[in-house]
Amino acid sequence: MVSTENKVVVVGAGLMGTGIAHAFASSGFVIDLVDNSESALEKARLSIESIIDVGVELGKMSASNAAKAKQNLSVSTNLKQSAQNASLLVETVSENLAVKQAVIRDAIAVMAENAVIATNTSALSVTEIATAALAPENVIGMHFFNPVHKMKLVELVLGIATSEATVATAREWCDALGKTSILVNETPGLTTSRMSAMLGNEAMWMLQEGTACAEDIDTALRMGFNHPMGPLELGDMTGWDTRLAVLRYLHSTLGEKFRPCPLIIKMVAAGRYGRKTSHGVYQYDEKGQQIPGSGLKGSAL
Ligand SMILES: NC(=O)c1ccc[n+]([C@@H]2O[C@H](COP(=O)([O-])OP(=O)(O)OC[C@H]3O[C@@H](n4cnc5c(N)ncnc54)[C@H](O)[C@@H]3O)[C@@H](O)[C@H]2O)c1
CATH class of the missing domain: 3.40.50.720 (NAD(P)-binding Rossmann-like Domain)
Incomplete structure (x- = not known):
């Protein structure tokens, strides 16, 4: 008890x-x-x-x-x-x-x-x-x-x-x-990490390909699907270093559909982990607030 x-x-x-x-x-x-x-x-x-x-x-x-x-x-x-x-x-x-x-x-x-x-x-x-x-x-x-x-x-x-x-x-x-x-x-990625990793990775592919800017990808999921937070904001909160480790594991266990987007690998190499380093897909001020307009612009990559 x-x-x-x-x-x-x-x-x-x-x-x-x-x-x-x-x-x-x-x-x-x-x-x-x-x-x-x-x-x-x-x-x-x-x-x-x-x-x-x-x-x-x-x-x-x-x-x-x-x-x-x-x-x-x-x-x-x-x-x-x-x-x-x-x-x-x-x-x-x-x-x-x-x-x-x-x-x-x-x-x-x-x-x-x-x-x-x-x-x-x-x-x-x-x-x-x-x-x-x-x-x-x-x-x-x-x-x-x-x-x-x-x-x-x-x-x-x-x-x-x-x-x-x-x-x-x-x-x-x-x-x-x-x-x-x-x-x-037990199964790689459980119920939640597997879906979240897939969604965040796909959002990064879209950003890398210039489909839309970060703010618009996040807005699409918040307004279109009623997600409380967009997948890029969520990745910044989780930490792209942790997210990359998860994706690498899922890639090795569940296959090709979990191959990490190169943009995530590049961001982690640059130390842009997200909120914890004040810089990820978005940038954050000293109070931890997201700086408006700071999201990556797909086409500028
Ligand atoms: N970030 C998320 O959203 C999230 C969500 C659920 C689960 N997790 C899991 O939680 C775990 C931690 O993730 P995190 O995001 O907090 O990571 P983090 O990098 O923020 O923290 C890890 C901490 O572990 C400490 N550490 C490393 N080796 C140690 C050791 N030998 N002894 C004592 N401390 C040690 C580090 O100093 C660091 O403070 C991971 O397994 C991760 O997959 C993360």
Whole structure:
């Protein structure tokens, strides 16, 4: 039975780790956020506090709950210390199998018996990631969505060995966070990443071919299909570096239709990852606001 007595450790303090840590801390769980970069941890802590403060300003959270949420969060570069007796580890480090497996190997020795190990991978194999654990039946995919404090869905992903008990516990964690969970059998790209990668890649091909400018491609999907956000805006938010890693994996597993558009490869080579580098398909000011008219013009490429 999941309760606020359970200790949670989130590993990886990037875009997703920040959001996931906020979700746990503001739902009453004591959580350690771990990263090997001090600066990533400091940035994450400030960002989590800012999301909490905005929640109070908007009347979504009381000042006392906000203070508790801030107290619930600790940041650390020491994984082994933070994972001590944890009931749940959510790994959300960079999308790289070896890096994810190394984190799990380091943590399991000190975690609570029957602890659940969740991976937030967008596209890698949960079964393969789980081979790093002593008990692969305790490993499950918990795929959160960005921005975590706004997105309700978590895809629970079954590896070949994932046990029913682990699924039941993972569902409880999702309920405790106020998230809706769906169950997906492991398959490259799950339900969502596969469709999103295809849409974003296709939008980039259109931009590269000069079909329309970035703003108009995004407007087409927002106004024509009622998508809350266009695929290029979404790629800027996800990060084209992460998107490229996902596309490369889907290309290698599902075939030619997922070949990454060369424009994405060029942008990543230039460090234009999107919002996190203030420059992607669009440019962003120091407050993170999109600069009007800054979107790539297909014909100028
Ligand atoms: N970006 C998205 O929209 C999104 C959505 C769902 C899932 N995901 C998945 O979440 C994971 C993280 O993605 P992100 O966008 O947050 O990436 P990111 O690059 O923003 O953050 C990754 C973090 O992991 C840290 N890290 C790397 N190796 C580490 C190690 N050995 N120990 C501790 N920390 C380490 C890095 O310092 C960095 O802070 C990936 O698996 C990605 O596929 C991403």
